[in-house]
Amino acid sequence: MLSIGLTGGIGSGKSTVTKILGELGAPIIDADKVGHAIYAPDGPAYQEMIVAFGREILAPDGTIDRRKLGPLVFADAAALQRLNSIVHPKMFTRMRQMIEELRSGGERNPIVIEAAILIEANWQPLFDQIWLVTASKERVIERIERDRGLKPEQTEARIRSQLPDEQRRKYSSTVITNDGTIEELRDKVAHLWQAALASGR
Secondary structure, eight states: EEEEEEOTTTTTTTEEEEHHHHHHOOEEEEHHHHHHHHTSOOOOOOOHHHHHOOOBBTTTSSSSSSHHHHHHHHHOOHHHHHHHHHHHHHHHHHHHHHHHHHHHTOOOEEEEETTTTTTTTTTTGEEEEEEEEEEHHHHHHHHHHHHHHHOEEEEEEHHHHHHOOHHHHHHHHHHEEEOOOOOHHHHHHHHHHHHHHHHHH
């Protein structure tokens, strides 16, 4: 029974691939949502985050306000490292629990975890396969301008801040090139899913 890590840079179409896999019957875990739960008031990182960054990161309702936290960590590499050292291991543990819970509940299909920072966070041991979604810079810029309203130079700055695809490829068992139509992407993903079903049982 396979677990598949799905990763890719901004504008690659990773979320679209996740949506297609969900429609094909894959159980999906969204690492972003796991991260939010980790530092919710009842989450395992909540107290550590307050100790590390102070009560000024809290919203009036006591939750951690990402808009207050963001400027603190993205302006300071050491603070970002501190945040990651608190959150990433706890996310790894929680995602492993979620996989185990799905399996013990009878789930036989490959389980897909969508995680943009899968490689940066060293979560590779969670997965039997890592699927990387890539797209040309031109297509990424076009999509981000269309979907998020960012100017090309803003998108390029975000691309530069990420792990390059050449690095991601070193850890990936499958690369999904997404420069064509949605129909072409759907066809590629359907073939990969069928192969995963066949090999994962």
